[in-house]
Amino acid sequence: MRILVTNDDGIRAPGLIALASVARQFGEVKIVAPDHERSACGHSMTLHEPLRAWPVEWDGLEAYEVTGVPVDCVNVGLALCWPDGCDLVLSGFNNGPNLGFDVTYSGTVAGAMEGCINRIRSIALSMASFVTGAPYHYETGARWLSENWDALVALPHVPLTFLNVNVPAVDYPELRGIRVVGMGRRVYEERIEPRTDPWGRDYFWQGGVVAMDKDQPDTDVEAVSEGFVSVTPITLDWTDHSRLEELRCALRAGPSPHAHCPP
Numbered sequence: 001m002r003i004l005v006t007n008d009d010g011i012r013a014p015g016l017i018a019l020a021s022v023a024r025q026f027g028e029v030k031i032v033a034p035d036h037e038r039s040a041c042g043h044s045m046t047l048h049e050p051l052r053a054w055p056v057e058w059d060g061l062e063a064y065e066v067t068g069v070p071v072d073c074v075n076v077g078l079a080l081c082w083p084d085g086c087d088l089v090l091s092g093f094n095n096g097p098n099l100g101f102d103v104t105y106s107g108t109v110a111g112a113m114e115g116c117i118n119r120i121r122s123i124a125l126s127m128a129s130f131v132t133g134a135p136y137h138y139e140t141g142a143r144w145l146s147e148n149w150d151a152l153v154a155l156p157h158v159p160l161t162f163l164n165v166n167v168p169a170v171d172y173p174e175l176r177g178i179r180v181v182g183m184g185r186r187v188y189e190e191r192i193e194p195r196t197d198p199w200g201r202d203y204f205w206q207g208g209v210v211a212m213d214k215d216q217p218d219t220d221v222e223a224v225s226e227g228f229v230s231v232t233p234i235t236l237d238w239t240d241h242s243r244l245e246e247l248r249c250a251l252r253a254g255p256s257p258h259a260h261c262p263p
Contacts, residue, residue, distance in 0.1 A: 001027030001153070002086035004115070006073045008038045008094065008107025011056055011065040015093030015127060018138035022145045023090055024061065026153075030086075031056075031063035032077030034107075038069045039095075043110040045071040053080060070111035078118060088153065089115025092125030093141045097166050099128065099220045100186035103234060112162045116236060122162040123152065128224045129169035141167040144175065144229060160236040166224050176227040183232055184219030 003023045007016045011033040023029045032053070046068045053076055056063040062081060066073045074089060091111030098106045108124050115122030125145065127136040144167050145152075152163070168175060193205045216222045220230035247253070249261035 001088060002082055003027045003029045003088045003090060004074065004077045004082060004086050004120075005029055005031045005090045006033050006070050006077065006111040007092055008034065008041065008070045008111065010034055010037045011063070013037075013095065015095055015136065015138055015141075018142045019090055019093050019125065019145070020058075020061065022142050022149070023088075025146065026149055027087070029061055030077065030081040031058060031061055032066060032073045032081065033063075034069060034073060035065040035067055038107045040105045041069045041107040041110065042105050043071060043113055044069050045075075051076055070107045071114045074111055074114040074118070085118075086120060089118075089120050089122040090125065091115070091122070092165075093136075093138055093167075094124075094126035095129075095136055096126065097128035097130070097186075097224060098124065098126040098164060099166055099224060099230070100184040102186055103164060103183065109164060109234075112164070113234075113236065116160065116162040119159065121153070121157045123165060124162065125165045125167065127169045128166045134169065137169045137171065140170060140172045140175065143172050148178070158233070161233050162236075164220070164230075164232045164234050166220055166230045168224055168227050168229065170227065174227060175229060177229070178231060179223040179228040180231045180233075181218050181220050181223050183234070184216040184221030186221055 005020050005023055007013055009015055016033055020029055020031055051072050052067045053064045056065050066076050089112060091108050094108040098109050103109045108126060112122040112124035127141050129136050191206055195203055195205055197203055220232050223230040
């Protein structure tokens with residue numbers, strides 16, 4: 001199995017080391033990751049400046065650091081390491097959760113999304129720690145992935161769909177199991193903080209406090225908050241198919257032969 005590993009926390013991140021240590025047990029691994037942290041870059045890509053890649057020493061594995069974001073790393077990795085394509089893209093382990101709406105901001109998820117766009121089976125993996133300074137327990141994520149590897153890669157490869165996995169950052173015996181669930185809602189309050197620099201000029205710092213309602217049945221938010229590993233299939237088809245007929249009728253936009261518009 002040919003495996004491309006990336007992340008958004010940088011080429012030297014401990015989560016990437018943990019992920020690669022598992023992946024190399026199951027196939028030929030090549031690593032292409034950003035040269036520094038690129039968290040919350042979303043599914044962006046570099047278009048107006050060159051991308052540069054340098055080889056990195058990595059315990060016998062072929063590895064490169066790239067002056068770009070995770071999407072760039074996947075595309076550079078495919079061009080540089082796997083010009084004939086690979087079998088699996090792994091992105092992670094992220095330093096922190098990627099739950100609910102986080103997937104729209106996450107560079108970790110974007111790496112898996114780009115693999116999916118390239119028609120490659122892809123998985124994003126994150127360690128869900130919610131306390132600043134608490135350990136991420138990468139060893140728990142590595143053990144969980146190792147024990148569930150065969151099941152994950154044996155799943156039918158569904159086009160335009162990838163998996164988003166969140167592992168609670170606890171000791172392995174504390175994991176309560178696995179839940180396959182949908183996306184929840186995880187939003188940030190007071191995300192813009194006005195500040196003033198030493199010269200009296202105003203600026204803004206973006207971040208905020210997570211407002212996470214745990215009462216979200218059958219979602220990744222609930223699963224992880226209760227100590228379960230959450231596995232969520234995410235599709236790149238964002239179309240709200242349930243509204244197509246309604247909109248065609250409302251806009252008189254050439255309804256399909258099957259549409260039933262009121263007179």
